[in-house]
Amino acid sequence: MKITVLNGSPKGELSVTIQSVAYLARIYPQHEFNIIHIAQRIKRLETDQALFNQVIEQVRASDAVLWSFPLYILIVHANYKRFIELIFERGAEAAFAGKYAASLSTSIHFFDHTAHHYIHAICDDLEMRFVDSFSPDMHDLLKEEGRQQLARFGQQFLEAVRNQVPTQRQYPPLTHRKFSYQPELLPNPVATAGKKVVILHDEQQPDSNLTKMVARCRSAFAGEVTVVNIHDIDIKSSCLGCLECSGNYHCAYTGKDGFIEFYKATVMTADVLIYAGRMVDRYLSSRWKMFFDRSFFNTHTPVLIGKQVAFVISGPFSQVPNLMEIFSGYFEFQRANIVGVVSDESGNSADLDRLLDQLPARALAYLQAGYLRPQTFLGEGGLKIFRDDMYGRLRTVFAADHRAFRRMGVYKTFPSAELNIVLLNTFVAPIVNLPPIRKKFDKMIKKQMVASHQKVVAQAQAQAHEKKA
Ligand SMILES: Cc1cc2nc3c(=O)[nH]c(=O)nc-3n(C[C@H](O)[C@H](O)[C@H](O)COP(=O)(O)O)c2cc1C
Structure with a gap:
């Protein structure tokens, strides 16, 4: 089968993501993976209509499309987004309609889900048959488990295309209302x-x-x-x-x-x-x-x-x-x-x-x-992903973030950096979890959980009375 791979990395062949596609191409040599460097060549695709048409013809001639992209600021790179705009602006939707599709990204899992929702919804708008999305960490290909799961993703996708499995639209089409805004009230600046x-x-x-x-x-x-x-x-x-x-x-x-x-x-x-x-x-x-x-x-x-x-x-x-x-x-x-x-x-x-x-x-x-x-x-979850990566595996590269996170106290949010938590976990937790004590403790949890909060509320009440008096 012929799979057209639309590469959304501005780095072209040096894309980390495209290595996963190359891996799939190696382990499934009976299928053709035709990689097109979209994001890297967007300027030419925009100005050279013949080149754009060539890409569209390659999509038309393929059995399926694999959207391969890195995460860029919670979604896809601007150039990839521009290509998607061009498909609609130039009326090239028909080449995609009815084709099987899947998405494959690499990232550090910071809002990878929003990027995949976006691409899936675009596939639905193009009336493609969306099969699956696969979002490994940028280093997963280096691990045996990561390679195994990637291979399974590839296999499931290829089988879905071969067996022409039914797919269901997940994102309803957008409806645009016709409304012309004509300001009428006097502003009150x-x-x-x-x-x-x-x-x-x-x-x-x-x-x-x-x-x-x-x-x-x-x-x-x-x-x-x-x-x-x-x-x-x-x-x-x-x-x-x-x-x-x-x-x-x-x-x-x-x-x-x-x-x-x-x-x-x-x-x-x-x-x-x-x-x-x-x-x-x-x-x-x-x-x-x-x-x-x-x-x-x-x-x-x-x-x-x-x-x-x-x-x-x-x-x-x-x-x-x-x-x-x-x-x-x-x-x-x-x-x-x-x-x-x-x-x-x-x-x-x-x-x-x-x-x-x-x-x-x-x-x-x-x-x-x-x-x-x-x-x-x-925000909480996102910052923790960055905190852990900048403190850990990405510190060597993102040295500026590391210095900033230290200065801004981001690393003080590690539980291991809070003395009272360390003391609690070292000395209190083992005792509380002794079976006879734990039994009594369980009966007190509800009251204990709210005790400090109640104190704050009581203090606020006292302060409000003082203010009145
Ligand atoms: C400008 C920029 C923005 C990025 N934004 C995100 C992001 O929002 N979420 C994320 O998880 N990773 C993000 N990344 C990390 C890349 O997605 C990740 O390194 C990916 O593996 C790069 O793939 P590529 O080599 O195929 O381009 C960003 C990287 C860059 C350079």
Whole structure:
């Protein structure tokens, strides 16, 4: 059988992920694995229609497609995203329809699930027959167990194609509503009071909903606001994946384009950040993706700590919960506070006016109050993956993160770094777990668990009484 492999790594043949595909090709030599370096050649694929058509013809002539990609900022690389956009823009969907598909990524498991949800949903939109996704750690191929599981994944996929197994669509098609936003209420602006507010957007059409939403959002602030169209930032190219930044945050593009300077001077110094974008397929535009990818010059070090962040989206945002998960994961890991999201998918123009007025007001109120929501599983779990990897196996490469994590106290969250936990586990735990003591302890757990909390509540009550008196 002929399998077309769409390689989403900007590193082409030097891709770690593609080694897993090469492994499959070696152990299943009866099948042809035709690897096409999509992400590395996106500029040519964009400008050379004949080359793009050639890729599409290769897909058409194959029995199945394997989407092979590295994780890039919680989803796929900007160039891969651009290729997906080109498929729809150039009407090439028919070549994919009815083809069997699977996805194979490598990563360090930081939001690999959101990338796979995205690719699976794209396959559904292309009416492909999606079989399976496989998401090993970037080093799993080096382990016997990893190779065995990879071989099984390959075998299951190839058998599914050969046996023409039935598959079911998992992600319903998106419905786009026809709605033209015409602001109608008088804005009631809130003073920025010397705080730095930055609105970033990617709109290029002067009369679109997004253009009007950005303008409305701007007019909800009284005072200076920086509004930047990210198409106007001097960005030469997408992230190369070269990791030159890993030692000291020095990006290979330093001095070659304006992105790093812009990001440091405008984004990293803001108090309130509003990200405005139009949905393109099931994410924002590939331009936005390029923006996020290039911000990786800060590697895994959070640089948006304490900022209030809001989103203004044009498109069916609530139909793609995966996108909110990506926003939450990214900004929680950055330790920013997500104020909220406003989209044009429901309500009338007056409703949208009110929503767009209250978003800036809330952002400024949160800022003033110092309100930072606790991290959810996404931020907590994500940071722990980075903490463990930067302390451990990736320290040699990501030396800058290691220094930053030490400075920021990230390593103090290791349970082994907390003296009271060490003492508890060394001396108290063995005694408590002696069978007769454990029996009594079990009866006390519920009361014990809440005792300290009750003390805090009682103190608060006493303090409130004192204040009244
Ligand atoms: C700019 C950049 C962003 C990345 N983002 C993620 C991420 O969000 N989640 C993750 O688990 N790994 C992430 N990684 C790690 C890569 O996915 C991983 O190293 C992968 O194996 C690289 O594969 P490749 O050599 O095929 O490009 C990122 C790496 C780079 C360079």
